[in-house]
């Protein structure tokens with residue numbers, strides 16, 4: 001994407017300042033990132049050497065969460081903080097179970113939104129909005145959302161690797177409550193979130209050092225949360241089995257993770273859970 005920098009600058013994108021969306025794409029081996037993102041990733045890998053695994057395990061959780069919801073009959077999804085298109089996007093996973101499933105992607109990062117738009121151009125039943133999670137109406141009331149999703153029927157909401165970019169003083173739980181209230185009974189909510197709770201050294205210190213380095217990016221508020229804080233995001237909803245686990249182990253048969261995660265799931269440094277609105 002390096003040659004396109006002028007085009008992105010014209011769209012108001014700061015290509016010099018790494019963004020969480022683009023560095024995550026780079027951890028996963030994607031091509032939607034700039035030199036500044038790749039330089040950040042090189043430093044991040046020095047701080048947390050297995051960060052690419054952390055991103056991959058998170059992505060496998062997303063896949064299993066969408067599969068689970070689709071198999072339980074959820075046929076519409078709202079993927080907030082969806083990031084850049086990569087292998088196994090939410091609509092591709094959902095369509096394997098139900099080709100008629102509808103998927104609305106939302107992100108506040110312009111490169112992610114433009115690239116997603118290009119990918120979805122010819123895919124019926126999908127859409128994308130540029131909106132901020134912290135301003136729920138920018139997503140919930142957007143015309144594309146209202147056209148695609150039927151809020152009188154259950155919706156599967158994804159906030160996967162999103163909420164840790166929102167610091168405590170910005171109260172992500174309050175914004176999340178607005179989304180939860182807007183959904184009918186039977187809706188689902190999938191969340192993964194960075195943590196060092198229960199994480200042993202040296203991975204604990206490595207993770208905190210890695211998180212701290214985001215202060216020099218477009219997402220300076222990166223915040224690890226403990227299990228109690230994570231569980232509070234689901235207040236009033238029923239956790240699906242097996243409850244809160246690390247991303248590498250949530251409904252995983254562990255064949256898709258290596259020994260590093262199988263023996264120490266906490267190396268995934270991200271909690272994961274899916275819940276149902278009663």
Ligand SMILES: C[S@@+](CC[C@H](N)C(=O)[O-])C[C@H]1O[C@@H](n2cnc3c(N)ncnc32)[C@H](O)[C@@H]1O
Nearest residue numbers: 021024081082083107108109132133160161165
């Ligand atoms: C690490 S990526 C996760 C992508 C995808 N959900 C996954 O887990 O594979 C986090 C995404 O959240 C987006 N994001 C961060 N803060 C946001 C906000 N306030 N509103 C909307 N999106 C946000 C970033 O732009 C980025 O694309």
